[in-house]
Amino acid sequence: MTDQRLASVDLDEATLPSATAEIEHERRVAIFDLVEKNVFTPEGADAGPYGLKLSLQDNRLVFDITGIDFARTYALSLTPLKSVLKDYLMICDSYYEALRGSSASQIEAVDMGRRGLHNEGAELLKARLDGKIEIDHETARRLFTLVCALYRRG
Structure with a gap:
């Protein structure tokens, strides 16, 4: 096996919820971070790198993966x-609000909760991909960030 990573990530614009400029920025940053560093090995694939197109369809997160002599689609409910998505997005809003006027200890407490939910979401996503796509913890975190950015409405 060679080059087991994502070289590109695209979002299906037709299935994305409407977004503010801030959310669009979050999506671009999440894609950049994911492509910059990741471990991504689809089951049954021999060689990468891979392209990933993500979309939201019928309450499903759809992974369209392409690579050298490889194409596969997975749809996860x-x-x-x-x-965890709702809780994470809610605590992110609280975190940004805290940054505008709370004490350092309050900001730290909200940030700890935010990081804990982020890890929980990443592990849940990793478990849902088990047997389909092998990813490491950091890739799961980056993918969860992107899923949040996809899910969040403007």
Whole structure:
């Protein structure tokens, strides 16, 4: 096996919820971070790198993966992720609000909760991809960030 990583990530614009300029920026940063460093090995693939197109369809997160002599699509229900997605996005809003006027200890407490939920979401996503796509913890974190950016509405 060679070059087991993502070389590109695209979002299906037709399936994305409307977004503010801030959310669009979050999406671009999440894609950049994911492509910059990742471990990504689809089951049954021999050689990368891979391209990934993500979309939201019928309450599913759809992974369209292409590579050298490889193409596969996986659709994961968002239902198991919805609770952690909603909680994570809510605590992110609290974190940004805290940055505008809370004490350092309050900001740190909210940030610890935010990081904990981020890790929980990453591990849940990694478990949902088990047997389909092998990823490491950091790639799972970056993918979860992108899923949040996809899920968040403007």
